[in-house]
Structure formats: structure tokens, C-alpha cells
Amino acid sequence: MGAKTSKKNRQVPGFEDPAILASETPFTVSEVEALHELYRKLSSSIVDDGLIQKEELAFALFRSTNRQNLFADRIFDLFDVKRNGHIDFGEFVRTLSIFHPRTPEAEKVQCAFKLYDLRRTGHIEREELKEMVSALLHESDLSLSNDIIETIVDKTFREADINGDGKIDQQEWKEYAAKNPALLRNMTLPYLMDITLAFPSFVMHTEAEDSKLAG
Template structure:
């Protein structure tokens, strides 16, 4: 992919939405890495601590997410392996997420910090299993667009002010490009920022509010391409060697109004 000034020049034939899509495409690679890299953990002995969800918990998670019971069980196995990769306590720490995503336990990464913060919904410094499932469900193909738009907004709202500011977009683009080993020339970066805020900042107050962001994304749907991971549609096919507990499936079949299985 060519990120030279000529390919991103605002006078080119590509729309600004397409240009920004190219800039943010590395996101999807990192999230796919989270799912696929965990498959390599299965030569590790399972953790001794057993603090994972019960059958009833799994049923509740399935009923409140786009995942089936078997898929929740698959995610639970992935969670177990990830949560014992460094600290064997049955919880995902930032270092363990960094290892899964970036293959290293060292260094700072703005993108990883934001992902961890959003996954850590209880703000207790770790990712618990229900948070893991809830956050990954945002990237499921069946998840409503509204949830994806909201998650993406929070991802860019670095200071958590309820607005996306120009400097936050600049920092995120620079962090992604740095992670990819690529740099944008200053004039190209400024052109992207100028055009983005011209199109998205409807009230011209120098920041993008939630409604402005929603309207902007609706006009430029390619911006949310990275918010859908097709591999989550049936996580059990990604790891075909899994053998699932049929007792959970039998319980769920007995619940009224269930159409998942």
C-alpha cells in the first residue's frame, strides 16, 4: 500500500472517506491478530485457577450477545489461554493483551492502550471474561451499526471528553502509521485533518460530537470497515479442534424463545 503524498493528495480521485479508510485499515489486522494469535497458546498447560463463568453465565452471555453458546465456550477457552500467558490469575492484564496483539510485552502503544481501556469496562485494571465477550461482540458481523459507531467514537475520544478533537485524530493516525513503519508527510496529514473536520464538524466548533460523528460515518461507511471481523461470525470454525460441552447446549435448548441453536 502506497502512503506517499501523491496517493493521499486531497486532489486525487479518492474520497476523503476512502483515504481515511486506508489510514485506519491496520486496526482490523490487530484485532484479527488477537483472535488468531490465541490459537498458538494451546500448547500451554491450562491454568490451575478456575474462576471462569458457570454454565448459567455462559447462557446469559449468549443471550445478550450475537455469539452462540458454543462460540461463548470457544471464547472462554481463548480467554483462559490468554489470561495465563504471563500472570496465571485467570484475568487478562494489559501486558497479556500487548503480547497477544503486538508479540511483545514492552513499549507504549496508543492504540493498545485505548483498546484495553475500552475492554476494561469495570475500570479495575484487568479484562474479565464477560468484558472480553462483550467487547469482542462489537466486532461481530451481526452487531448493529449503532454499537460499532459508538465504540469507534470512544476509541478516538482519547481524553474521554465526549468529543473527538483534532489533536486526538492526529495522535491516533501518527500512532497507527508508526506501528506500521510508515510516515505521512506533514502537509498530507494536515490535509486529511482539514478535510475531515470540514466534513464532520457541522457546527464548526473545532471538535466532533457524537451526533456529528454518526452522521459523518453514515456518509463514509468505509470508516467502519475495521469494526467488523468476519472470523467472529462462527469462532468455532477458526478452531475446529475444539470439543465443546454439550451440557450447556442441552440446557439452552430448554429455554423458551431461544433460536440461537
């Protein structure tokens, strides 16, 4: 990237040196630069302010700006590390790196735990698990009865709540994840191994735009 582009990038809220971000994540400098193009696209999709708002991330991921989408809210909270209501470039790259195939499994386990710990209490309660299971089923267009969802929650707690205190702590979650690797299936995005300006599929773009970017 040229000096002119770099100067422009430094004016973007939350912009950080690609070399620094590359040193802290599995991404290379060129991949971080490609991620910045993706970031710029997302951050200007609804409000062109250089920051990714909740509606912009929800629309990119789910083609919806519905604020009542619990799963979308949890993904946004995961990226919004500073808890200021938006995602800057540094947050975007560091959080996305968790889903990189080369990221240690321990980090993915911890990240998944945060998704289910809705109230940030340091443990997962039964109602939180039920809410997330329901939200995940909804995003998958699956409709199960409340009885079946309760059965799923019961089974999970029987296996994960080792000390029987009615909640799952981080160590219990770690042991449960080790016995149930499918739990982390969605915590790895294979295409992060090969980032181009036209990636990834969940980002809003047309075939014409892809051809222009790849050209």
C-alpha cells in the first residue's frame, strides 16, 4: 500500500499499523491490509463513519438489521471489546483472528464460553444456555419444541456441570469442549487461511465488485 493510502488509513478511527496487528495475530501484513479493505466496506455499508455499527455487522452476517437477534448481538459483543457500541479496526482484526485455523484451541474454547455467558458472570447458567440454543436453532431455520430444547439443555448440564452447582464454569466448559469437539466447529473459518480482497462469503458484495477487487 502506498504512502498516500497509509496516510488516509491513519485517519480511520481505531486504525492500527498492519505490522503490529500481524505480529499479534496469525495474519500476515498483506492479509491485515486486505482485512482493512473488508473493514472499510463493512463500516460504510449503512453509516459511513469508519466504524462498524451493530446494524452493519448484523446485515453483513445475517442480511438483517434486526436488533432482537440474540446471536447477532452476541457476535457483536465479542468484537466490541471496548464496550463502546461500535467496532474499530483493531478490534475487528484481533477478534477475527480467534477464528483463524492456526489459533490455539484454548482461545477458541474461551471465546465460545464468552458467547454463552450472556450476563458476563464468569459462568453459564441454565437459562443462558437455553437462550443461546434457541437463538442458534433460529439462525439455522430449525424449529424445535420447548420440550426438546429443555432436553438438550438437561443433557448438556448433566455432562458439563461436574460439581452439580447448577452452572458451568470455565474449567467445566473446557473439559466439556474437549469431549465434544463439535462444539467448536463454528469457531474456525477455513477461508481465513487465504484472504483476498474478495473474501469472505458473508460480506456484502456483488460479482462485479469481486471482479474489480480481484483485478
